Amino acid sequence: MGEAVNRKSRSFLSSKHLPDASGHFGPYGGRFVPETLVPALMELDREYAKARREKSFRRELAFLLREFVGRPTPLYFAERLTRDLGGPKIYLKREDLCHTGAHKINNTIGQALLTRRMGKRRVIAETGAGQHGVATATVAARFGLACDVYMGTEDMARQELNVFRMRLLGARVVPVDIGSRTLKDAISEAMRDWTANVRNTHYILGSVLGPHPYPMMVRDFQKVIGIEARRQILKAEGRLPDLLVACVGGGSNAMGLFFPFLRDRSVKMIGVEAGGHGIKTGKHAARFAAGRIGAFQGTMTVLLQDREGQIKVTHSVSAGLDYSAVGPEHAYYRDAGRIEYTSVTDSDALEAFQLLSQTEGIMPALESAHAVAQLRKLAPRLPRKSVVIVNLSGRGDKDVQQAAEIFDGKNARQKKLKIEN
Amino acid sequence: MSRIQAAFERLKREGKPAFIPYVMAGDPDLSTTRQIVLALARGGADLVELGVPFSDPLADGPVIQRAAARALESGTTIAGIFRLVRDLRRETQVPIVLMTYYNPVLQHGLARTVRDARRSGVDGFIIPDLTPEEAGPWREALRGTGIDFICLAAPTTPAERLKTLGRVSSGFLYYVSLTGVTGAKLAAESELRKQVGRVRRAVSLPVAVGFGIKSPAQAAQVGAFADGVIVGSALVSRIESAGRKKAAASAGRMAGAIARALAG
Numbered sequence: 001m002g003e004a005v006n007r008k009s010r011s012f013l014s015s016k017h018l019p020d021a022s023g024h025f026g027p028y029g030g031r032f033v034p035e036t037l038v039p040a041l042m043e044l045d046r047e048y049a050k051a052r053r054e055k056s057f058r059r060e061l062a063f064l065l066r067e068f069v070g071r072p073t074p075l076y077f078a079e080r081l082t083r084d085l086g087g088p089k090i091y092l093k094r095e096d097l098c099h100t101g102a103h104k105i106n107n108t109i110g111q112a113l114l115t116r117r118m119g120k121r122r123v124i125a126e127t128g129a130g131q132h133g134v135a136t137a138t139v140a141a142r143f144g145l146a147c148d149v150y151m152g153t154e155d156m157a158r159q160e161l162n163v164f165r166m167r168l169l170g171a172r173v174v175p176v177d178i179g180s181r182t183l184k185d186a187i188s189e190a191m192r193d194w195t196a197n198v199r200n201t202h203y204i205l206g207s208v209l210g211p212h213p214y215p216m217m218v219r220d221f222q223k224v225i226g227i228e229a230r231r232q233i234l235k236a237e238g239r240l241p242d243l244l245v246a247c248v249g250g251g252s253n254a255m256g257l258f259f260p261f262l263r264d265r266s267v268k269m270i271g272v273e274a275g276g277h278g279i280k281t282g283k284h285a286a287r288f289a290a291g292r293i294g295a296f297q298g299t300m301t302v303l304l305q306d307r308e309g310q311i312k313v314t315h316s317v318s319a320g321l322d323y324s325a326v327g328p329e330h331a332y333y334r335d336a337g338r339i340e341y342t343s344v345t346d347s348d349a350l351e352a353f354q355l356l357s358q359t360e361g362i363m364p365a366l367e368s369a370h371a372v373a374q375l376r377k378l379a380p381r382l383p384r385k386s387v388v389i390v391n392l393s394g395r396g397d398k399d400v401q402q403a404a405e406i407f408d409g410k411n412a413r414q415k416k417l418k419i420e421n
Numbered sequence: 422m423s424r425i426q427a428a429f430e431r432l433k434r435e436g437k438p439a440f441i442p443y444v445m446a447g448d449p450d451l452s453t454t455r456q457i458v459l460a461l462a463r464g465g466a467d468l469v470e471l472g473v474p475f476s477d478p479l480a481d482g483p484v485i486q487r488a489a490a491r492a493l494e495s496g497t498t499i500a501g502i503f504r505l506v507r508d509l510r511r512e513t514q515v516p517i518v519l520m521t522y523y524n525p526v527l528q529h530g531l532a533r534t535v536r537d538a539r540r541s542g543v544d545g546f547i548i549p550d551l552t553p554e555e556a557g558p559w560r561e562a563l564r565g566t567g568i569d570f571i572c573l574a575a576p577t578t579p580a581e582r583l584k585t586l587g588r589v590s591s592g593f594l595y596y597v598s599l600t601g602v603t604g605a606k607l608a609a610e611s612e613l614r615k616q617v618g619r620v621r622r623a624v625s626l627p628v629a630v631g632f633g634i635k636s637p638a639q640a641a642q643v644g645a646f647a648d649g650v651i652v653g654s655a656l657v658s659r660i661e662s663a664g665r666k667k668a669a670a671s672a673g674r675m676a677g678a679i680a681r682a683l684a685g
Contacts, residue, residue, distance in 0.1 A: 035573045198577060309475075
């Protein structure tokens with residue numbers, strides 16, 4: 001049985017699949033960029049298509065993932081959390097244990113190899129939470145590439161630790177002080193830099209976003225998460241999981257986990273967006289709850305926008321989910337009914353952050369805490385026999401300072417209330 | 422023949438390059454834009470490019486980003502811009518081209534955008550993030566209307582692709598003079614001349630050059646080998662520093678200086 005499943009998964013992975021040759025997932029995806037960038041995207045597409053067919057490329061990537069990133073990451077049975085929530089058996093896919101502390105490096109390693117193949121000596125990246133910036137700075141150091149990372153000044157303030165980490169790794173962090181001063185503005189600035197320096201620079205985009213081939217390529221580099229998880233759960237439980245849960249900003253960790261399970265019809269999947277202060281307040285990043293189709297930053301996808309097509313400013317406690325667009329492939333599978341999407345609020349996520357820290361001794365990134373929070377809501381309604389995998393996409397060290405400030409603020413307010421009463 | 426084609430034909434006969442100023446519609450507000458466009462036309466503009474503000478203009482440098490932010494701040498919408506053009510048509514027949522990112526058009530509706538453009542007298546569209554590969558539905562909406570869809574070509578565009586762009590584009594082809602965003606530094610003249618020659622050999626349309634042209638002298642230099650010269654950021658910057666009351670007069674003077682340099 002195990003062998004049959006494996007064979008099926010292999011043929012699935014090698015089979016023709018979305019996107020189509022022009023990068024479309026149904027009505028989504030494609031390439032909506034200034035003409036200057038089109039030749040570079042075509043070159044990247046060609047180079048990636050060539051590389052993925054070469055044994056030597058795949059071997060080097062596998063080697064680096066094993067020896068440098070530390071893969072495979074464990075699929076960890078969260079015994080105390082399982083007991084605490086009183087529902088299904090909960091497994092955590094420990095992407096937080098990757099080198100640099102998040103799944104982001106799976107993709108940056110792959111793109112660094114492509115950069116070298118294309119003979120480019122400089123990489124740029126955008127970053128929200130700083131995890132992708134750190135992962136890019138890391139591979140830039142490893143491969144001897146010059147590296148500039150664009151980061152909104154608002155994000156620099158809330159993710160100070162990662163700013164220091166990038167600088168220590170030899171990258172230049174370029175503050176972006178326009179618009180909302182968060183991820184979307186960092187992406188715009190990175191694209192402007194790329195437009196100006198496209199001949200010697202590769203843009204290491206960090207999620208399943210942007211123009212073709214990025215959504216496909218980043219997914220392919222991230223699907224190692226799901227390939228491993230599938231093998232691991234079959235070994236641990238002798239069967240496929242009933243449910244997969246992952247947070248969705250751009251959606252690379254979620255697509256990485258989900259993709260290798262897409263044809264396993266029995267496996268349900270839930271992507272969790274940032275509900276911020278709540279959908280009704282308008283201060284959130286729940287694209288599927290309040291967005292509609294549009295073209296933005298290189299791709300056609302579901303966006304938070306006003307009637308005029310102006311992009312809305314989002315809010316989330318988690319910088320990595322604080323973005324107006326979702327990856328086009330997610331939009332496609334939402335329409336197809338294959339993946340379900342929901343959102344949890346900032347405070348749900350913060351509670352889950354504490355819960356996982358205290359039940360398992362694992363501090364999740366605030367992004368990943370959104371997935372844990374959704375599971376917490378669902379668990380009581382799920383049968384005890386069912387098996388769930390939560391993607392723990394990153395670790396929470398970067399968020400400690402921010403969480404401390406929020407919790408201290410809350411305690412101070414509560415104390416004040418008590419005194420006033 | 423479209424108004425844009427007619428303008429290029431006339432200029433060809435006169436042996437002059439087209440002067441194409443760009444301003445952001447609604448910067449600082451639409452009634453000022455109306456005066457600015459009239460001043461540009463009086464100053465010698467052969468075509469006017471009107472920017473439609475977008476929250477995230479990724480092909481634009483800081484000057485036009487700020488202009489877009491001001492225009493959005495003043496409540497500018499694409500519908501408002503169509504009304505402005507309709508009003509302008511009572512006073513000027515200068516060809517007007519909207520330069521807009523794709524999403525505002527998409528949200529206004531492709532068919533509705535084309536209908537509004539026809540009714541108001543918009544002559545063409547430049548959509549920097551809409552490549553020929555993605556432009557199918559938009560070109561379908563434009564079919565038979567006589568409204569031009571002006572494509573952009575860049576220094577990175579290979580010869581084969583130039584031909585495609587030349588086929589898809591109508592009215593003229595917009596050659597982006599540099600690898601970069603609007604308002605960056607212009608390439609060396611000899612290099613630019615070579616590049617424009619390459620583009621002209623590949624396409625039969627008139628080729629207008631934009632991005633980075635800031636002064637009458639630079640305009641004249643580029644005008645010596647291009648069919649049109651587009652000046653955007655420099656003009657927008659002038660409008661920004663002039664302030665609401667003096668914006669139109671100041672833009673008109675700058676346009677006049679450039680038009681004279683091109684004619685001379």
